[in-house]
Amino acid sequence: MRKSALWRVHPYLRPYLGQMVFTTVVAGGGLALGVAIPLVVKAVIDGPLARGDRRGILVLAGCALALGLVESLAAFTRRLSAGRVALGLERRLRDDLYAHLQRLPIAFHDNWQSGQLLSRAMSDCRIIRRFFGFGLVFFVVNIVTFVIVLVLMVRLHAVLAGITALSAIPLLVLSRRFEARYLAVSRRVQDLDGDLTTLVEEGATGIRVIKAFGRRRLVGDQYLRQARALHATSMEQVRLRARFWALIDMIPNLTLGAILFGGAVAVGRGSLSLGGLVAFVSLLVLLVWPIESLGEILAMAEEASSAADRVFEVFDIAPAIGDAATAIDLPDAQGTIRFEDVSFRYPGAGDDPAGWILRGLNLEIEPGETLALVGATGSGKTTVTALVPRLIDVTMGRVTLDGIDVRDLKLSSLRRHVAVAFEEPILFSASVRENLLLGFPDAVDDDIEIALRTAQATFVHELPWGLDTRVGEQGLSLSGGQRQRLALARAIIGRPRVLVLDDPLSSLDIHTESLVEEALSSVLGGVTALLVVHRPSTLALADRVAFLHEGTVAATGTHSELMERVPAYAAVLSQEAEGPAQGEGGPRTEARSA
Helix, strand or coil: CCCHHHHHHHHHHHHHHHHHHHHHHHHHHHHHHHHHHHHHHHHHHHHHHHHCCHHHHHHHHHHHHHHHHHHHHHHHHHHHHHHHHHHHHHHHHHHHHHHHHHHCCHHHHHHCCHHHHHHHHHHHHHHHHHHHHHHHHHHHHHHHHHHHHHHHHHHHCHHHHHHHHHCHHHHHHHHHHHHHHHHHHHHHHHHHHHHHHHHHHHHHHCHHHHHHCCCHHHHHHHHHHHHHHHHHHHHHHHHHHHHHHHHHHHHHHHHHHHHHHHHHHHHHHCCCCHHHHHHHHHHHHHHHHHHHHHHHHHHHHHHHHHHHHHHHHHHCCCCCCCCCCCCECCCCCCCCEEEEEEEEECCCCCCCHHHEEEEEEEEEECCCCEEEEEECCCCCHHHHHHHCCCCCCCCEEEEEECCEEHHHECHHHHHHHEEEECCCCCCCCCEHHHHHCCCCCCCCHHHHHHHHHHCCCHHHHHCCCHHHCECCHHHCCCCHHHHHHHHHHHHHCCCCCEEEEECCCCCCCHHHHHHHHHHHHHHHHHCEEEEECCCHHHHHHCCEEEEEECCEEEEEECHHHHHHHCHHHHHHHHHHHHCCCCCCCHHHCCCCCC
8 A cells, every 4th residue: 555645644643543453453353243154154054954953043043143233233333433533533634734824924825725725624634534534444454354254265165265365466456557547646636626626715705806897707617617627537537446446346256256166066076065165155255345345445545645645745834934942932022123134035036136125124113103114016015014023034134122033032922012904904704803802812892992992993883793793704794994994903902012004094985094093193102103104194193204115214204304305205105195006915915925
């Protein structure tokens, strides 16, 4: 059997090894009971039946019935035990995979299709579970069954047993050929399944855009092409299985014909009794299931091997951002933020000088100060904001909080002091309360109410179930402005020492923006804040402005000072005033390396 990545599943099996052994023993015991029944039949034919002993027949028939009942009980116990092992394995594997996905950088999630990840977390873990819950157990049991039955056959008639043993040779040859081809097809099916899952997911989440542009037929055609590709490859998989199983089924039938002919000759010559022939044929029939199941087990093994390759392909990607071995906790923070000669480029940018997003950036934000970042699209504003909570790490230089490099702080500690609100607000398919408490689960009702009033998000009390109203997938049951206000409330609810706001007012109307700015001004009074600003009106919240140009701080000062002495700054704000920019794409573009 192919080792492949399946061997790497063994740590997840370790807690269940005892139960797996028990399952295998019970399964083997059940098959052993099944093997004993032909011997009882032989005893009936050659004994009481030949002598006309009715009482003896009833005794042996009762014995066969008891064996059958115990075999059924063993089958029930085996299925129950195997289910516990398989489902426990699947749960632990999926739990670890999900936890690992949470640790991986944003760049990984940007570059991988969500459908592929969903397919690995759900379908592939389920395939691995099926193999270890059924395939592996019966692979072992069937081998043991074949050996035991063959030994019993030798005792009945050595020549006929030799003919039966020879039938295993074509089985081995066919199995080797089947394995190599089926593995490749299985991998293609699983990859195509992931691609199709992505299309379905995008079709559901992007339904508004699809309908607005009248592109239902276009996305429908894309779906059909992908579905047909999956169907065609799946049919290739089915044809391989069908061809292999047909050949596998043919071998025991040919063997049975040879045994019946040879057995009849042996009975005629007196080297085998009639009961012995019936028992031999019954034992041979018992081998039909292990032989026929070989195709299913090998198919399971190849599919599980491919699934394990796909799952551990994700596990093998090391998290780019995590706690260093010497990372420390910062119980309290003053909120001093410094960027010291910070340069940043995305992995894979090569030697292209244009790959540098930030170049030798120096910037300091004092405790309680609100600094606005202004710059043209692509100047690096969102990248700067992503560096503070370590959504990404600097390529060169360092970012410090209270003089400590943020890479030397535990992530849990850093992100307890730093809260973020993105330009594109993301809400989860949960209640309003659960979304608000995502970052600060210990917040009380008073904290929630203050945050809602500050963010002008008290509209939630008018929802059907108030704070307990579920907002739907990605919060799409709310308007863009409502989602943005809830995301802002979520950021400020824990009263962090550092607040990073990536143009959090972009989706608000002018009236609501004015109200939010007025409320924010009181919140920002005692907080170190870094604001990405696209609307000139938001600059009223800032104590100081930093103008970013080509990845570095070109000038700092008050809004009035920069308007007077930096023409490029005035030009950028003029463009923003004429048509508000759409931002830098938020964390999905500039912050791709987190």
